[in-house]
Amino acid sequence: MREALLHDTLSGKLMPLRPRDPGRVGIYACGPTVYSRIHIGNARPFVVFSLLARFLEHEGYEVSLVVNITDVNDKIYDAARAQGRASGELALEMTELYLADTDALGLGRPDHEPLASQTIGPIIEYIQTLIDRGHAYTAEGDVYFRVRSDERYGILSHRQLENMDQGEGAPDPAHPSRKEDPLDFALWKGRKADEDTWWDAPWGEGRPGWHIECSAMAEQFLGVGFDIHGGGSDLVFPHHENEAAQTRAARGGELARLWMHNGMIQFTGEKMAKSVGNVASLHEVLAEHGAEAVVMYLISGHYRQPLAFSQAALEQARANVSRIREAGRRLSPGESPGELDGLRARFFDALAHDFNTPEALAVLNEWIRRATSSSTVSPGDSHLREMLGVLGLQTLLAETAQAPAEVRDLAERREQARGARDFAAADELRAEIAQKGWEIRDVAGGFELLPR
Ligand SMILES: [Zn+2]
Structure with a gap:
C-alpha cells in the first residue's frame, strides 16, 4: 500500500x-x-x-x-x-x-x-x-x-x-x-x-x-x-x-x-455544438463524444487546476481513447512483460502523489509505446488492464482483442464508413462481420466485437 x-x-x-x-x-x-x-x-x-x-x-x-x-x-x-x-x-x-x-x-x-x-x-x-x-x-x-x-x-x-x-x-x-x-x-x-x-x-x-x-x-x-x-x-x-x-x-x-x-471547468465562450448558451450539459457532451472520451478529458488535467472546455480538448481526448483502444488490439490477454513493471509502478506512484492523473496518463502512454514497439510478439495486457481499470476506462480493452484480424479489419472499415456518414456501407460491413460470427457494438469512442 x-x-x-x-x-x-x-x-x-x-x-x-x-x-x-x-x-x-x-x-x-x-x-x-x-x-x-x-x-x-x-x-x-x-x-x-x-x-x-x-x-x-x-x-x-x-x-x-x-x-x-x-x-x-x-x-x-x-x-x-x-x-x-x-x-x-x-x-x-x-x-x-x-x-x-x-x-x-x-x-x-x-x-x-x-x-x-x-x-x-x-x-x-x-x-x-x-x-x-x-x-x-x-x-x-x-x-x-x-x-x-x-x-x-x-x-x-x-x-x-x-x-x-x-x-x-x-x-x-x-x-x-x-x-x-x-x-x-x-x-x-x-x-x-x-x-x-x-x-x-x-x-x-x-x-x-x-x-x-x-x-x-x-x-x-x-x-x-x-x-x-x-x-x-x-x-x-x-x-x-x-x-x-x-x-x-x-x-x-x-x-x-x-x-x-x-478546479473549475472554464467555458471560454466558444459556441458549443448542441449546448445551451456556453454551458454544456453532461448528457449532451456524452452523446456527442462518448463516456470514455469524457472521462479522459476530465482527467487530462490535474484535478486542482482549472480545465478549459473546448471542442478541441474533447477531440484530443477522443483521439487518446482511440489510440489506447487500438493499442489494446495489438496486445494479447495475460501477463505483461517484466521489463515494463517499472512503468506500471510509476503510474500508481503518480496517482499517489496528489492524484496526478496527467502524469499517470503520460506514463500509461509510455507503457503503450514500449509494449507495442516490439515487432513480433504481442505482449500481455495485464498492466494496461489494471491501469485502465483504476481510471474507469477498462472498457477500452473489451473482447475486441480476441477477434481475428480480418474481422477487426472489417470493423475498422465500418468505423471509417460511419465517420464518412456512409451508413449504407457501414450496414453492409456489419452484416459481413456477422457472417463471420461476430457482433459489432458501438461503444463510446469506438466499437467492441463480441462473439455471436
Ligand atoms: Zn455540500
Whole structure:
C-alpha cells in the first residue's frame, strides 16, 4: 500500500493520508443541487472522487464514498416557480436525470447518495443542538448560525471575517434582516407563502439551509472527523467553511481530516455544438463524444487546476481513447512483460502523489509505446488492464482483442464508413462481420466485437 499524499486546502500543504480508522477511508464529496440537468462542470468532482476511491481501493483500502444530492434548496424553489411546477416534482425529476447522466459515465455509483429531503430529522436535531449550545438563534421562524461564536471561523478559506459575505440577501426584501450580525448564515428558513415544500420544526414550518444539510448527511454515513471532504473549489467559502463551523460548534471537533478541492471547468465562450448558451450539459457532451472520451478529458488535467472546455480538448481526448483502444488490439490477454513493471509502478506512484492523473496518463502512454514497439510478439495486457481499470476506462480493452484480424479489419472499415456518414456501407460491413460470427457494438469512442 503506497502512502498517498493529497493537497489539503485547510493546511495549504500536501498531507499524507493517515485514515482515522486504519485501512479504511471515508470520503464525502458535495454533489449537485438538482434544479436542472447537470453540466460538464458538475461531472468533474463526480469523476475525480469516484476515481480517487477506485485508486485507494486498488491500494488496498476499504473506501466509503458518499456523494449527496441537494434536493432542497433556494435554486430549486426558484426554478420550479419559474416553470409553474411543484418544487418536489422538479427535484425528483432532476434527481432521476442526474442518476441517469452520471450512470452513463460508466464509473458505477458512490457507496451512498443521501438526499437532503430524506435527512430532515437528523438536520432538525443538529440545529437544535446548535441552539442549545448557544451557537444558533431563532428569529421569526428562521434559525441562524452565530458566526462569531466559532473562534476558528475562516481557517479553511483563509479569510478575515471582515471580507466575508454569506451571499444571502435579506430573508424578506420587504423587511430588514433578521440576523444579529450580517456574518451569520441560515440554518433554517421559515416557510414563505409561495413555497410548496416544507417541514415542521420546533421553531416553525420551513426547510433547512444548504450548509447544515451537508454536515448532517456527511455525519450520518461517516461520523465526525472522517478522512476526506471534497468538492469544487467554488464551495470552499461559504459552503465548506460553514459546514466545518457547524460541526465544531455542535460536536466539538473537525468535520474532516483533509479537504480536497477540484478546479473549475472554464467555458471560454466558444459556441458549443448542441449546448445551451456556453454551458454544456453532461448528457449532451456524452452523446456527442462518448463516456470514455469524457472521462479522459476530465482527467487530462490535474484535478486542482482549472480545465478549459473546448471542442478541441474533447477531440484530443477522443483521439487518446482511440489510440489506447487500438493499442489494446495489438496486445494479447495475460501477463505483461517484466521489463515494463517499472512503468506500471510509476503510474500508481503518480496517482499517489496528489492524484496526478496527467502524469499517470503520460506514463500509461509510455507503457503503450514500449509494449507495442516490439515487432513480433504481442505482449500481455495485464498492466494496461489494471491501469485502465483504476481510471474507469477498462472498457477500452473489451473482447475486441480476441477477434481475428480480418474481422477487426472489417470493423475498422465500418468505423471509417460511419465517420464518412456512409451508413449504407457501414450496414453492409456489419452484416459481413456477422457472417463471420461476430457482433459489432458501438461503444463510446469506438466499437467492441463480441462473439455471436
Ligand atoms: Zn455540500
